[in-house]
Amino acid sequence: MTQAPTIAFQIFQSILVVLAAPLLMGWVNQCRAWLQNRSAPSILLPYYTLAKLFHKDAVIAEHASPLFRLTPYILFGCMWLAGGIVPVLATALPFAPAADIIALVAVFALARVFAALAAMDIGTSFGGLGARREMLIGFLAEPAMLMTLFTAAFISGSTQLTTIVDVLAHRQFVIQPSLAFAAVAFLMVLLAENARIPIDNPTTHLELTMVHEAMILEYSARHLALIEWGAAIKLFAYMTIGFALFAPWGIATAGDWAGLPLAIAALVAKLAVAGAGLALIETVSAKFRLFRAPEFLSTAFLLAVLGMLTHFLLRT
Amino acid sequence: MIPAPLAGALACVVIWFVLGGFSLVPAAGASFARRAAFPLGALAGLALAAFGLRAIWEPAASATLLLGLPGMPFHVRLDPLAGFFLFLLGAVSTAISISAAGYFRGETPGRLALIGLQYFVFLASMALVILADDAYLFMVAWETMALASYFLVTTDHQQSAIRGAGFLYLLIAHLGALAILLCFGILHGGRGDYTFAALSSAHLTPQWATVAFLLAFFGFGAKAGMIPLHAWLPEAHPAAPSPVSALMSGVMIKTAIYGMVRVIYDLIGGVRWEWGVIVLVIAAGTTLFGVLYALMQHDLKRLLAYHSVENIGIILLGLGMSMVFIGFGHPMAGALGLIAALYHTLNHAVFKGLLFLGAGSILHARGLRDLNDMGGLIRTMPKTALYFLVGALAISALPPLNGFVSEWLTFQVALQAPILGHSVVRSILPLFAATLALAGALTAMCFVKVYGIAFLGQPREPRHPVRDPHAHSGGDVGPMEQFGMAWLAAGCVVLGVFPVAMLTVLNRVAASLTGTGLSTDALASGWLWLVPTTPAQASYSPVIFLVVIVGVVLLTALLVHRFYHGRVRRSDPWDCGFPEQTPRMQDTADAFGQPIRHVFGPIYLMKRSLPGPDDASPRFVLKIEDRHWYWIYLPIARLADFVSARVALLQQGRISFYLLYSFLTLIALLVFVA
């Protein structure tokens, strides 16, 4: 477990996730602009935005508590950690046994709780509103995500993402109907957790309809940059979780540098397709009323549960 | 000779009794209770914890006391299970006793003497419940515990609501005790004596075993607060003074879990999977009920009490799964389930004790218990805020704290479902995992609400301050109360970061009950890795997790400050173009729960009254009640009323009638005998 190459792989992947995440964001925005017949911004725009934000002076409300200033770092740290757990390029990462899928979901939950707490710290009405809505979405999205992952865990007999990917990628060809349910549920959770249409609109400027944006209204400059960057990493991590569960082809094993080019090529291709798909979904659907969101997510939750059931029931 | 841990534990019990007695002596009473009794009690608790921990590693020891009825002496015994619960009682009560020393400092001598007596008798009787080795001592200790806690609950008996809560508590506690007594009766079956050894050797038919199981399950469940016998818990726990609430929620309801495990696994034995399914169904209901009603509360202590209901549900989920696995002949998975349940028992004792002490601190320092009156406490009570945050994160099952570890273990138990032979049971087990996931996420929401409303934001204008003469308006609570909270917060961290140490301890407890422990793979993986079955199946390393997350956060902060700058400007909060922002415009506790009220509407019994359009002073009133009252409790109460009204006809007031009754009874008896 203390082999240098696998640790080098781990560090390489962690840095890659952090650096590449804004690029994915830029790609999704570009695709969406094309689909909506707008002239697309540069794919590098998220980087420029982050650089601009880091250079500015942070403005903080007078009575903000230390929790408020600490939260952006915790959010960014949690997302980075998640990016280190998920097998993005390779399985058998040295850090993977330290946290399994349940811990992964809990890392996202930790970030959510801190984000919601920070939103309530200043004591403005919109902050509280955003926190309340975020927790409303979270309380269903989180178990739905967990159940989706459990379906994969039952198939592979393990809660280690590494083992799950190994089993799913390298087994003989067996169709798993339960994964179809899980995939639908996962897609719904991905949309909700990353504040995407139809649950939330990442580009909105209307406070009353905001969810995620309402929570971070008080943040500026480097704090905001860290939160935005964290959100980009979160999207990246979610997409790679999706690949790990439903399209694990081409992934390398940690320490196997020869497999790396193929793994990177496969990852880029998968991300390009998934990003375009996300832009397409966001283009063709409209944002739900807030109280349709629980219905949407409870459907996802029940679908994931159903996936688990079908796994047991179709096993002859 | 009695072995050391058992003798030590008995000595601690005696010390508690003596401390309780001394508190009552008028001359020494008040100042003694104030200065010495609670710290000494805390020391005894610490010693008890040490003896309990020691006993887990030693063979079971038993002794016969020179007390009790002639021919029916008290028996005591200390085995790994009892040792674990003594450890829990001692470790948690240490913190609570120290905190109580600060909390009760301002009481009048008369009240203090009584509180001291009841408090220590309560502690000692809980220890005796755990130590008892015969049904007789067990029931005596159990009833003493119920009575002592009843008097503690009704400390403020001038308020009729508190008297009502106390009565309800006493009523349900006695119903439970009656069921337990009947269970012992079935196990005894009119043969032999009442020692646990004799009871466990009884050979029951499956039907009688199931009856005994149901009696034990519901009898102890009444004390634990599972539905539908939970009604007393959210009334009685908040009514008591805060350290007592912490003791009741943290420790007392755990003695019910102890009793359940002792009677079902040890005395009845031969666990059947059908029992496990019954436990699971009730547990799932309890879990969801508890957290959903907690989300609707705005009284902090009541909210915490509902969370106790929820957490009992989570413990029972682990226990139920364990019973299912054992019933199907998979003792290893059964042991894992038992370990998960017991771990959560300990964890809940620690973080719920902490949270109740935190609520007590707010009550003591500010005289506030309604969330809608609080706000911004993190700025004036920073220490309490920090400890409360630890407790809130722990109960929300967030890593790397302790709540996460036990829920993680419970999930791992559910994930063992494929080994079961029965196809329907195999496929419903994951549904209970789904329930747990849902409850965990809802708990996180609830504690975002609590922490965000009480500690963050702007101070609100108190509208329902509790008239507490000792409430001082500035600063944090005293060092004693802070120490109590710090102790439990440290417990949350240690139990969360070093779970493997506790796992080996619990493995011994589980092995003593189920005959097998965890697989050798699980135990051979070292202190760093928490492995329930095999490393390929699942592992979790909180130490690495903690190091990495702290490292990453520090690294980020360092990089940002190194490459850019750390400049900060302070200004007014952004007002979204609306300049008149006041603290009253913040979210309230009720508003925070509104989405849940909307989504889960049919579960609640809501009574709403809307103001009319021409109302001069419009008020919106929303009352949320427990449906159980109308479905179960009130019909039973009405039935009791009806029956007693009929029975009251016998009461005629004239002495000759009463003589007639006696005469008729005598005749009837004579006829019956003849």
Add this chain to the structure above:
Amino acid sequence: MGTSLAGQMVNLLAAFLLLVAFAMLSQRRVLSLVRLFAWQGAALAASTLLVAYSTGQNHLYYSAALAVALKVILIPWVLHRLIDRLDVRWDIETPINIPTTMLVGIALVIFAFALATPISEMSSTITRGTLGIALACVLLSFLMMIVRRKAIPQVIGFLAMENGLFFAATSATHGMPLVVELGVALDVLVGTFIFGIFFFHIREQFDSLDIRHMEKLKED
């Protein structure tokens, strides 16, 4: 069938059938319901085709062709026309609390599988999974008919129930005699037309297809 590729495909289609049944439970729009029904028919036809191919029972090819013609093309087309004519294209109905309905649905699925277990043990050709799903589809369609308030979704529920039976007949037990299947198909078709005629009458009477109006018909 077991682990052969065809068997796995049938399993996958069975899961898809179940997914569509749940989607129908949670769908509010009438038009989307019709589309889902057509998808269900397509999955049914595909699974029949697979069973025909893997077991070599030629008459099942006819069944598959019949399913495509009837369930993917004809009945959806008829329903579309009905919806257009009755002008209920944008009808959105609010079935009672969708998550609760789906929870009941999950309970029904477990029940169906518990029922299927002893039956599949008696026979060698029946697989527990497919029979259970067929049974579950029937029960779920029944549930859908119960919770809906408008007439057209109820009819779609009825037709979906027949789909479940059809699936049980082909995939789980490898087909009934062709004559029986033809008869059932004809019955369903006739049923659809009769329902169509009834809709017009109901509408003339009440100006709405909301079946709550029918409550007025009872004698007090």
